[in-house]
Amino acid sequence: MKDCTIDVEPKGGAARVVRLAGTVDAYTFPRLEFALQELLRGGDTQVVLVCQGLEYISSAGLGTLIGFARRAREKRGDLRLAQIPPRIFQIIDLLGFSQVLEIYDSPDLALASFGATGPRPAEISPDDRKP
Amino acid sequence: MTESHSPGPAVSTSPPLILLRIPGDHFYQGAIRRLVADAAHRAGFPSDAAAAIAMAVDEACANVVEHGYGGVPQPLRSPPPAIELQVEDHADRLVVSICDSASPYRLPAAHAELQLPGLSRPAPGEAESIRERGMGLLIIRRVMDEVQLAPLPAGGNCLRLTKYKAPAPALAGARPPGAAVQPETP
Numbered sequence: 027m028k029d030c031t032i033d034v035e036p037k038g039g040a041a042r043v044v045r046l047a048g049t050v051d052a053y054t055f056p057r058l059e060f061a062l063q064e065l066l067r068g069g070d071t072q073v074v075l076v077c078q079g080l081e082y083i084s085s086a087g088l089g090t091l092i093g094f095a096r097r098a099r100e101k102r103g104d105l106r107l108a109q110i111p112p113r114i115f116q117i118i119d120l121l122g123f124s125q126v127l128e129i130y131d132s133p134d135l136a137l138a139s140f141g142a143t144g145p146r147p148a149e150i151s152p153d154d155r156k157p
Numbered sequence: 158m159t160e161s162h163s164p165g166p167a168v169s170t171s172p173p174l175i176l177l178r179i180p181g182d183h184f185y186q187g188a189i190r191r192l193v194a195d196a197a198h199r200a201g202f203p204s205d206a207a208a209a210i211a212m213a214v215d216e217a218c219a220n221v222v223e224h225g226y227g228g229v230p231q232p233l234r235s236p237p238p239a240i241e242l243q244v245e246d247h248a249d250r251l252v253v254s255i256c257d258s259a260s261p262y263r264l265p266a267a268h269a270e271l272q273l274p275g276l277s278r279p280a281p282g283e284a285e286s287i288r289e290r291g292m293g294l295l296i297i298r299r300v301m302d303e304v305q306l307a308p309l310p311a312g313g314n315c316l317r318l319t320k321y322k323a324p325a326p327a328l329a330g331a332r333p334p335g336a337a338v339q340p341e342t343p
Binding site: 049051052053082084085086088089113116117120121 | 183184186187190205208209212215216219222223291292293295296299300
């Protein structure tokens with residue numbers, strides 16, 4: 027089992043690229059939470075999370091992603107996921123988050139999506155009752 | 158998925174495949190996942206199904222540490238609280254029991270818990286956290302076929318998670334072990 031690694035790439039455009047790999051569980055998720063909090067504090071609300079090397083994510087890690095996406099959207103930003111391994115996608119889909127989070131095949135497509143003006147997935151709000 | 162609150166701990170006549178006492182500390186969750194996934198795979202579940210069972214157990218143990226034991230790292234508590242993990246490989250099912258010494262609790266109603274993921278605002282005092290809560294039990298309920306909670310005679314709780322190796326007769330549409338994890342049909 028690999029440890030959790032989080033690489034925040036230098037800012038190259040409007041959106042920030044973060045590469046998440048290894049295991050995100052109840053023990054390691056505070057690192058992810060801290061990294062995303064730092065981005066918010068620095069004003070980065072458009073974030074692409076590249077998950078190619080992600081081996082496991084528990085509810086604590088998924089909760090961190092959902093929480094960041096909601097707060098980013100409140101500031102007209104968003105969290106968009108790229109290169110989700112099939113087993114991780116199954117969990118995201120199991121919880122209904124594939125209807126809430128935008129997921130792309132590649133980081134480039136996810137980055138380009140921030141320039142698009144298409145419809146956004148379901149809003150994350152207290153009134154939303156989708157599981 | 159069926160669920161019950163039993164008046165007492167479930168009794169098994171089958172010897173456990175694994176009986177383990179683990180410190181109630183998030184640090185050990187990776188080891189628990191590997192152990193349960195290997196045991197489930199050995200019991201006949203394909204790797205995807207075994208991984209899903211391990212995730213359900215991971216979530217159950219995380220809940221014990223965070224909610225039952227207050228999330229305090231094990232080295233700071235004396236005596237250290239423990240989790241007792243038992244895996245039973247029956248002919249038709251795998252049963253994983255997660256027993257703790259925490260105060261008695263009840264499982265929230267399924268319909269209430271379904272509304273939680275990603276949708277709740279931070280509680281007072283949690284303004285600095287960007288984490289959402291309430292998904293662990295949802296994962297457990299969707300992955301496992303049966304969830305039973307019982308108090309232990311000497312104090313504590315025992316959460317008993319069952320996954321059938323073939324579709325359970327009483328559960329219409331139950332998933333076979335090899336099936337991918339999918340959302341329940343509303």
